[in-house]
Amino acid sequence: MTDAHSSAAGPATILVDADACPVKEEIYRVAARFGAQVRVVSNSLFRVPVNEQVQRVVVSDGFDAADDWIAAAAGPRTVVVTADILLAERCLKAGARVLAHNGKPFDAASIGSAVATRAIMEDLRAGMDGPLGASGGGPLPFSKTDRSRFLQALDRVLTALR
Structure with a gap:
Protein backbone atom coordinates (compact mmCIF):
# COMPACT_ATOMS: atom_id res chain seq x y z
CA MET A 1 0.00 0.00 0.00
CA THR A 2 1.25 3.46 -0.83
CA ASP A 3 1.82 5.60 2.22
CA ALA A 4 -0.48 8.64 2.41
CA HIS A 5 2.53 10.65 3.63
CA SER A 6 4.51 10.21 0.39
CA SER A 7 7.21 12.74 -0.40
CA ALA A 8 6.51 16.09 -2.01
CA ALA A 9 7.65 14.64 -5.36
CA GLY A 10 5.11 11.80 -5.15
CA PRO A 11 1.42 11.92 -5.96
CA ALA A 12 -1.12 13.34 -3.56
CA THR A 13 -3.47 10.93 -1.79
CA ILE A 14 -7.20 11.50 -1.45
CA LEU A 15 -8.72 9.92 1.65
CA VAL A 16 -12.47 9.46 1.27
CA ASP A 17 -14.77 9.12 4.28
CA ALA A 18 -16.94 6.94 2.08
CA ASP A 19 -19.98 5.83 4.09
CA ALA A 20 -22.10 8.86 3.11
CA CYS A 21 -20.01 10.37 0.33
CA PRO A 22 -22.09 11.41 -2.71
CA VAL A 23 -19.07 12.38 -4.85
CA LYS A 24 -17.01 9.18 -5.07
CA GLU A 25 -17.29 8.93 -8.87
CA GLU A 26 -16.15 12.54 -9.22
CA ILE A 27 -13.17 11.85 -6.96
CA TYR A 28 -12.09 8.89 -9.12
CA ARG A 29 -12.23 11.00 -12.30
CA VAL A 30 -10.30 13.96 -10.89
CA ALA A 31 -7.74 11.67 -9.19
CA ALA A 32 -7.05 9.90 -12.50
CA ARG A 33 -6.44 13.24 -14.21
CA PHE A 34 -3.92 14.28 -11.52
CA GLY A 35 -2.36 10.87 -10.93
CA ALA A 36 -3.48 11.00 -7.30
CA GLN A 37 -3.92 7.92 -5.13
CA VAL A 38 -7.38 7.33 -3.62
CA ARG A 39 -8.22 5.44 -0.42
CA VAL A 40 -11.94 4.78 -0.03
CA VAL A 41 -12.36 4.18 3.71
CA SER A 42 -15.53 2.66 5.15
CA ASN A 43 -17.02 0.19 7.59
CA SER A 44 -18.57 -1.82 4.75
CA LEU A 45 -17.70 -2.90 1.22
CA PHE A 46 -18.08 -0.37 -1.57
CA ARG A 47 -17.57 -0.97 -5.24
CA VAL A 48 -14.48 0.88 -6.40
CA PRO A 49 -12.99 1.07 -9.89
CA VAL A 50 -10.47 -1.57 -10.88
CA ASN A 51 -7.52 0.79 -10.92
CA GLU A 52 -4.16 0.60 -9.19
CA GLN A 53 -4.62 4.20 -7.99
CA VAL A 54 -7.81 3.37 -6.07
CA GLN A 55 -7.85 1.15 -2.99
CA ARG A 56 -10.76 0.18 -0.81
CA VAL A 57 -9.96 0.24 2.91
CA VAL A 58 -12.54 -1.60 5.01
CA VAL A 59 -12.10 -1.05 8.72
CA SER A 60 -13.89 -2.68 11.64
CA ASP A 61 -17.39 -1.56 12.44
CA GLY A 62 -16.13 -0.14 15.72
CA PHE A 63 -17.19 3.38 16.64
CA ASP A 64 -15.08 5.91 14.69
CA ALA A 65 -12.85 3.17 13.18
CA ALA A 66 -12.96 4.77 9.70
CA ASP A 67 -12.33 8.23 11.18
CA ASP A 68 -9.38 6.91 13.19
CA TRP A 69 -7.85 5.29 10.09
CA ILE A 70 -8.26 8.46 8.03
CA ALA A 71 -6.88 10.73 10.77
CA ALA A 72 -3.83 8.47 11.20
CA ALA A 73 -3.15 8.49 7.43
CA ALA A 74 -3.72 12.24 6.97
CA GLY A 75 -0.74 14.48 6.34
CA PRO A 76 0.57 17.36 4.23
CA ARG A 77 0.23 15.47 0.90
CA ALA A 108 -7.69 26.71 10.20
CA ALA A 109 -9.82 29.86 9.93
CA SER A 110 -13.17 28.05 9.64
CA ILE A 111 -12.86 24.87 11.68
CA GLY A 112 -13.29 26.47 15.11
CA SER A 113 -16.65 28.02 14.26
CA ALA A 114 -17.74 24.80 12.49
CA VAL A 115 -16.97 22.74 15.62
CA ALA A 116 -18.79 25.27 17.82
CA THR A 117 -21.85 25.34 15.55
CA ARG A 118 -21.92 21.53 15.52
CA ALA A 119 -21.88 21.45 19.33
CA ILE A 120 -24.69 24.02 19.57
CA MET A 121 -26.84 22.13 17.06
CA GLU A 122 -26.20 18.85 18.87
CA ASP A 123 -27.32 20.44 22.15
CA LEU A 124 -30.43 21.91 20.51
CA ARG A 125 -31.39 18.55 18.97
CA ALA A 126 -30.80 16.74 22.27
CA GLY A 127 -33.17 19.15 24.01
CA MET A 128 -36.00 18.80 21.49
CA ASP A 129 -39.10 16.84 22.39
CA GLY A 130 -41.80 15.68 20.04
CA PRO A 131 -41.75 14.26 16.53
CA LEU A 132 -38.52 15.97 15.43
CA GLY A 133 -36.53 14.88 18.47
CA ALA A 134 -32.84 14.32 17.87
CA SER A 135 -33.34 13.77 14.15
CA GLY A 136 -34.95 17.10 13.25
CA GLY A 137 -33.55 19.19 10.47
CA GLY A 138 -30.42 17.90 8.82
CA PRO A 139 -28.44 19.07 5.83
CA LEU A 140 -30.05 20.42 2.69
CA PRO A 141 -30.40 17.94 -0.19
CA PHE A 142 -27.25 17.49 -2.28
CA SER A 143 -27.54 19.48 -5.52
CA LYS A 144 -25.89 19.76 -8.94
CA THR A 145 -24.40 23.04 -7.74
CA ASP A 146 -22.82 21.24 -4.76
CA ARG A 147 -21.36 18.61 -7.11
CA SER A 148 -19.93 21.30 -9.42
CA ARG A 149 -18.51 23.27 -6.47
CA PHE A 150 -16.87 20.08 -5.17
CA LEU A 151 -15.25 19.32 -8.54
CA GLN A 152 -13.83 22.84 -8.76
CA ALA A 153 -12.55 22.75 -5.18
CA LEU A 154 -10.88 19.34 -5.58
CA ASP A 155 -9.25 20.49 -8.80
CA ARG A 156 -7.90 23.64 -7.05
CA VAL A 157 -6.52 21.66 -4.08
CA LEU A 158 -4.81 19.04 -6.25
CA THR A 159 -3.35 21.76 -8.47
CA ALA A 160 -1.91 23.46 -5.36
CA LEU A 161 -0.38 20.17 -4.19
CA ARG A 162 1.39 19.57 -7.55
Whole structure:
Protein backbone atom coordinates (compact mmCIF):
# COMPACT_ATOMS: atom_id res chain seq x y z
CA MET A 1 0.00 0.00 0.00
CA THR A 2 1.25 3.46 -0.83
CA ASP A 3 1.82 5.60 2.22
CA ALA A 4 -0.48 8.64 2.41
CA HIS A 5 2.53 10.65 3.63
CA SER A 6 4.51 10.21 0.39
CA SER A 7 7.21 12.74 -0.40
CA ALA A 8 6.51 16.09 -2.01
CA ALA A 9 7.65 14.64 -5.36
CA GLY A 10 5.11 11.80 -5.15
CA PRO A 11 1.42 11.92 -5.96
CA ALA A 12 -1.12 13.34 -3.56
CA THR A 13 -3.47 10.93 -1.79
CA ILE A 14 -7.20 11.50 -1.45
CA LEU A 15 -8.72 9.92 1.65
CA VAL A 16 -12.47 9.46 1.27
CA ASP A 17 -14.77 9.12 4.28
CA ALA A 18 -16.94 6.94 2.08
CA ASP A 19 -19.98 5.83 4.09
CA ALA A 20 -22.10 8.86 3.11
CA CYS A 21 -20.01 10.37 0.33
CA PRO A 22 -22.09 11.41 -2.71
CA VAL A 23 -19.07 12.38 -4.85
CA LYS A 24 -17.01 9.18 -5.07
CA GLU A 25 -17.29 8.93 -8.87
CA GLU A 26 -16.15 12.54 -9.22
CA ILE A 27 -13.17 11.85 -6.96
CA TYR A 28 -12.09 8.89 -9.12
CA ARG A 29 -12.23 11.00 -12.30
CA VAL A 30 -10.30 13.96 -10.89
CA ALA A 31 -7.74 11.67 -9.19
CA ALA A 32 -7.05 9.90 -12.50
CA ARG A 33 -6.44 13.24 -14.21
CA PHE A 34 -3.92 14.28 -11.52
CA GLY A 35 -2.36 10.87 -10.93
CA ALA A 36 -3.48 11.00 -7.30
CA GLN A 37 -3.92 7.92 -5.13
CA VAL A 38 -7.38 7.33 -3.62
CA ARG A 39 -8.22 5.44 -0.42
CA VAL A 40 -11.94 4.78 -0.03
CA VAL A 41 -12.36 4.18 3.71
CA SER A 42 -15.53 2.66 5.15
CA ASN A 43 -17.02 0.19 7.59
CA SER A 44 -18.57 -1.82 4.75
CA LEU A 45 -17.70 -2.90 1.22
CA PHE A 46 -18.08 -0.37 -1.57
CA ARG A 47 -17.57 -0.97 -5.24
CA VAL A 48 -14.48 0.88 -6.40
CA PRO A 49 -12.99 1.07 -9.89
CA VAL A 50 -10.47 -1.57 -10.88
CA ASN A 51 -7.52 0.79 -10.92
CA GLU A 52 -4.16 0.60 -9.19
CA GLN A 53 -4.62 4.20 -7.99
CA VAL A 54 -7.81 3.37 -6.07
CA GLN A 55 -7.85 1.15 -2.99
CA ARG A 56 -10.76 0.18 -0.81
CA VAL A 57 -9.96 0.24 2.91
CA VAL A 58 -12.54 -1.60 5.01
CA VAL A 59 -12.10 -1.05 8.72
CA SER A 60 -13.89 -2.68 11.64
CA ASP A 61 -17.39 -1.56 12.44
CA GLY A 62 -16.13 -0.14 15.72
CA PHE A 63 -17.19 3.38 16.64
CA ASP A 64 -15.08 5.91 14.69
CA ALA A 65 -12.85 3.17 13.18
CA ALA A 66 -12.96 4.77 9.70
CA ASP A 67 -12.33 8.23 11.18
CA ASP A 68 -9.38 6.91 13.19
CA TRP A 69 -7.85 5.29 10.09
CA ILE A 70 -8.26 8.46 8.03
CA ALA A 71 -6.88 10.73 10.77
CA ALA A 72 -3.83 8.47 11.20
CA ALA A 73 -3.15 8.49 7.43
CA ALA A 74 -3.72 12.24 6.97
CA GLY A 75 -0.74 14.48 6.34
CA PRO A 76 0.57 17.36 4.23
CA ARG A 77 0.23 15.47 0.90
CA THR A 78 -3.34 14.33 1.54
CA VAL A 79 -6.77 15.65 0.72
CA VAL A 80 -9.53 14.38 3.00
CA VAL A 81 -13.11 14.36 1.74
CA THR A 82 -15.59 14.27 4.61
CA ALA A 83 -18.67 15.95 6.02
CA ASP A 84 -17.61 15.02 9.55
CA ILE A 85 -16.50 18.24 11.25
CA LEU A 86 -14.62 16.52 14.08
CA LEU A 87 -12.72 14.33 11.58
CA ALA A 88 -11.97 17.45 9.52
CA GLU A 89 -10.49 19.09 12.61
CA ARG A 90 -8.26 16.08 13.32
CA CYS A 91 -7.03 15.96 9.71
CA LEU A 92 -6.31 19.69 9.61
CA LYS A 93 -4.14 19.28 12.71
CA ALA A 94 -2.19 16.60 10.79
CA GLY A 95 -1.56 19.07 7.95
CA ALA A 96 -4.08 17.67 5.44
CA ARG A 97 -6.33 19.69 3.14
CA VAL A 98 -9.99 18.96 3.89
CA LEU A 99 -13.06 19.36 1.68
CA ALA A 100 -16.71 18.74 2.45
CA HIS A 101 -18.76 16.89 -0.17
CA ASN A 102 -20.25 20.19 -1.33
CA GLY A 103 -16.81 21.64 -2.06
CA LYS A 104 -16.61 23.79 1.06
CA PRO A 105 -13.05 23.73 2.36
CA PHE A 106 -12.37 23.28 6.03
CA ASP A 107 -9.32 25.28 7.09
CA ALA A 108 -7.69 26.71 10.20
CA ALA A 109 -9.82 29.86 9.93
CA SER A 110 -13.17 28.05 9.64
CA ILE A 111 -12.86 24.87 11.68
CA GLY A 112 -13.29 26.47 15.11
CA SER A 113 -16.65 28.02 14.26
CA ALA A 114 -17.74 24.80 12.49
CA VAL A 115 -16.97 22.74 15.62
CA ALA A 116 -18.79 25.27 17.82
CA THR A 117 -21.85 25.34 15.55
CA ARG A 118 -21.92 21.53 15.52
CA ALA A 119 -21.88 21.45 19.33
CA ILE A 120 -24.69 24.02 19.57
CA MET A 121 -26.84 22.13 17.06
CA GLU A 122 -26.20 18.85 18.87
CA ASP A 123 -27.32 20.44 22.15
CA LEU A 124 -30.43 21.91 20.51
CA ARG A 125 -31.39 18.55 18.97
CA ALA A 126 -30.80 16.74 22.27
CA GLY A 127 -33.17 19.15 24.01
CA MET A 128 -36.00 18.80 21.49
CA ASP A 129 -39.10 16.84 22.39
CA GLY A 130 -41.80 15.68 20.04
CA PRO A 131 -41.75 14.26 16.53
CA LEU A 132 -38.52 15.97 15.43
CA GLY A 133 -36.53 14.88 18.47
CA ALA A 134 -32.84 14.32 17.87
CA SER A 135 -33.34 13.77 14.15
CA GLY A 136 -34.95 17.10 13.25
CA GLY A 137 -33.55 19.19 10.47
CA GLY A 138 -30.42 17.90 8.82
CA PRO A 139 -28.44 19.07 5.83
CA LEU A 140 -30.05 20.42 2.69
CA PRO A 141 -30.40 17.94 -0.19
CA PHE A 142 -27.25 17.49 -2.28
CA SER A 143 -27.54 19.48 -5.52
CA LYS A 144 -25.89 19.76 -8.94
CA THR A 145 -24.40 23.04 -7.74
CA ASP A 146 -22.82 21.24 -4.76
CA ARG A 147 -21.36 18.61 -7.11
CA SER A 148 -19.93 21.30 -9.42
CA ARG A 149 -18.51 23.27 -6.47
CA PHE A 150 -16.87 20.08 -5.17
CA LEU A 151 -15.25 19.32 -8.54
CA GLN A 152 -13.83 22.84 -8.76
CA ALA A 153 -12.55 22.75 -5.18
CA LEU A 154 -10.88 19.34 -5.58
CA ASP A 155 -9.25 20.49 -8.80
CA ARG A 156 -7.90 23.64 -7.05
CA VAL A 157 -6.52 21.66 -4.08
CA LEU A 158 -4.81 19.04 -6.25
CA THR A 159 -3.35 21.76 -8.47
CA ALA A 160 -1.91 23.46 -5.36
CA LEU A 161 -0.38 20.17 -4.19
CA ARG A 162 1.39 19.57 -7.55
